Amino acid sequence: MELELLIEDMGTAGEGIGKKDGVAFFVKDAVLGDLVLAKVMKMKKNYGYARLIQVLKHSPFRTEPRCPYYRQCGGCQIQALDYRKQLEFKENKVKNNLKRIGGFRMAEDLFQENKPENNLRRTEDSRRKEGFSQKNNREQFDGLRMEAGFSQEAKRKKEDAVSVEEQDIPVLHPIIGMEEPYHYRNKAQFPIGTDKNGNIVTGFYAARSHTIIPNRKCYLGAEINEKILNIVISFMEENGILPYQEAAGIGLVRHVLIRCGFVTGEIMVCLVLNGRELPFAGKLVDKLRNLSGMTSITFNVNEKDTNVILGDEIITLWGQNYITDYIGNVKYQISPLSFYQVNPIQTRRLYETALEYAGLTGTETVWDLYCGIGTISLFLAQKAKQVYGVEVVEPAIWDARNNARINGIENVEFFVGKAEEVLPEFYEKGFSETRGGKPEGMIALESGKEYGMRHPDVIVVDPPRKGCDEKCLEIIVKMQPERVVYVSCDPATLARDLKYLCGRGYEVREVQPVDMFPQGVHVETVCLLSRKAQ
Numbered sequence: 242m243e244l245e246l247l248i249e250d251m252g253t254a255g256e257g258i259g260k261k262d263g264v265a266f267f268v269k270d271a272v273l274g275d276l277v278l279a280k281v282m283k284m285k286k287n288y289g290y291a292r293l294i295q296v297l298k299h300s301p302f303r304t305e306p307r308c309p310y311y312r313q314c315g316g317c318q319i320q321a322l323d324y325r326k327q328l329e330f331k332e333n334k335v336k337n338n339l340k341r342i343g344g345f346r347m348a349e350d351l352f353q354e355n356k357p358e359n360n361l362r363r364t365e366d367s368r369r370k371e372g373f374s375q376k377n378n379r380e381q382f383d384g385l386r387m388e389a390g391f392s393q394e395a396k397r398k399k400e401d402a403v404s405v406e407e408q409d410i411p412v413l414h415p416i417i418g419m420e421e422p423y424h425y426r427n428k429a430q431f432p433i434g435t436d437k438n439g440n441i442v443t444g445f446y447a448a449r450s451h452t453i454i455p456n457r458k459c460y461l462g463a464e465i466n467e468k469i470l471n472i473v474i475s476f477m478e479e480n481g482i483l484p485y486q487e488a489a490g491i492g493l494v495r496h497v498l499i500r501c502g503f504v505t506g507e508i509m510v511c512l513v514l515n516g517r518e519l520p521f522a523g524k525l526v527d528k529l530r531n532l533s534g535m536t537s538i539t540f541n542v543n544e545k546d547t548n549v550i551l552g553d554e555i556i557t558l559w560g561q562n563y564i565t566d567y568i569g570n571v572k573y574q575i576s577p578l579s580f581y582q583v584n585p586i587q588t589r590r591l592y593e594t595a596l597e598y599a600g601l602t603g604t605e606t607v608w609d610l611y612c613g614i615g616t617i618s619l620f621l622a623q624k625a626k627q628v629y630g631v632e633v634v635e636p637a638i639w640d641a642r643n644n645a646r647i648n649g650i651e652n653v654e655f656f657v658g659k660a661e662e663v664l665p666e667f668y669e670k671g672f673s674e675t676r677g678g679k680p681e682g683m684i685a686l687e688s689g690k691e692y693g694m695r696h697p698d699v700i701v702v703d704p705p706r707k708g709c710d711e712k713c714l715e716i717i718v719k720m721q722p723e724r725v726v727y728v729s730c731d732p733a734t735l736a737r738d739l740k741y742l743c744g745r746g747y748e749v750r751e752v753q754p755v756d757m758f759p760q761g762v763h764v765e766t767v768c769l770l771s772r773k774a775q
């Protein structure tokens with residue numbers, strides 16, 4: 242069945258949503274404001290999925306995607322949406338999750354509910370029912386009131402009567418977007434395969450499949466990637482090096498991993514091999530080493546039948562086995578296996594916001610939970626007395642310690658383990674005892690320092706998409722830091738966790754969305770919570 246749909250909303254995965262007879266249809270690649278012809282593919286009880294057949298009338302927010310493979314490739318979901326509208330979509334995503342899942346009220350809602358003539362004061366009771374408290378988005382709120390006809394004088398008159406509730410609205414700042422929302426990724430992993438004629442191809446997997454869409458020119462990655470891929474493919478063709486065939490488990494080259502240091506200009510190329518040897522490796526090195534910035538040529542051994550791209554072992558063919566890059570003034574060594582944020586420009590903005598929210602003066606003890614390779618920890622350590630990082634992946638902690646060392650940062654210690662297990666150990670047993678007892682799964686501190694571990698001033702969390710484990714939130718509440726800085730890559734779990742904390746003595750002060758992934762649907766958010774006065 243084919244339908245004409247006016248796209249009036251967008252789903253979380255960037256699909257257009259149009260309604261027919263009250264039933265919502267999700268249409269991939271349809272843009273907000275489009276009038277489309279779509280074919281119904283699947284019906285659920287109250288909604289359906291439809292395939293875009295034709296755009297009958299273009300939305301004013303529709304833009305020509307730069308990438309011709311945009312619809313086939315799973316990499317960018319909303320490239321056809323004007324960038325400003327993309328930012329609005331992401332900002333709304335954060336706001337809607339805070340409202341729907343977190344139960345938070347935002348400044349404009351409060352204004353709608355409490356027109357100027359109405360009482361802005363909500364009762365202590367209603368706040369308790371909501372189970373949280375929010376801080377004032379002072380400027381935004383005042384702005385809205387002014388726009389709606391509040392005079393300065395009226396505002397001043399209300400000043401004395403300003404309720405706690407009026408102040409209890411989180412500041413949702415406008416999302417931080419990019420000036421140039423293309424070519425921002427410092428890392429790319431290209432699968433290598435063959436087309437139906439047996440030619441070697443590379444590109445991207447089509448959405449939800451392992452079919453390679455041949456494309457060496459991705460508009461999100463560094464521009465040098467195309468040149469590197471051309472060199473690797475022609476090297477393979479000239480020397481009879483075979484691509485890996487997933488189904489049969491034969492062939493050699495599985496992926497090409499490329500990383501670029503955007504500040505240093507250093508480049509890393511790592512071939513992922515189904516084997517321990519690369520025939521004619523010297524010829525490849527000769528072709529690659531002359532590229533400006535080339536610093537590291539390696540291969541990674543992955544002989545397993547797995548979807549995981551990288552194996553554990555790295556063999557250096559030329560140069561170093563890592564590149565160096567900076568975020569702000571902190572230097573990081575990045576190996577092919579290191580986790581490192583893919584958008585360094587926006588990462589810097591994100592971390593600067595986290596640092597600002599941490600409100601450090603040099604005397605504070607800070608925990609950085611889910612610290613990865615210590616990127617945020619090292620940022621914070623420059624302004625704190627002492628920082629403790631916790632991360633479950635042990636090699637990431639090796640990187641973190643190494644990064645602390647190369648930056649000469651000594652006021653940071655890293656622990657391997659789950660945040661929800663490491664933190665309670667310290668809280669319950671105290672630092673000295675823990676160090677003596679060396680709890681399971683944790684690495685004993687090398688330095689002999691003593692710190693006030695029980696009462697951190699600030700706790701920073703940057704969990705994966707599933708958010709914080711409840712045990713972790715529980716211990717944060719028990720440890721009573723003055724401030725919690727929550728860095729999130731999923732606004733839904735963020736809203737859930739903020740609600741938990743706000744029901745237990747904290748209030749959300751500021752919310753800053755950051756666009757780390759232009760053309761994609763994900764949004765990163767950093768929030769400041771502070772402990773309410775008892």
Ligand SMILES: C[S@@+](CC[C@H](N)C(=O)[O-])C[C@H]1O[C@@H](n2cnc3c(N)ncnc32)[C@H](O)[C@@H]1O
Nearest residue numbers: 611612613616632633634658659660703704705
């Ligand atoms: C979103 S990343 C943040 C990394 C780091 N903060 C950064 O900006 O580079 C989340 C990190 O949490 C780690 N992780 C996942 N579950 C964890 C847990 N239960 N306890 C500690 N770390 C965990 C992951 O290995 C990953 O490094």
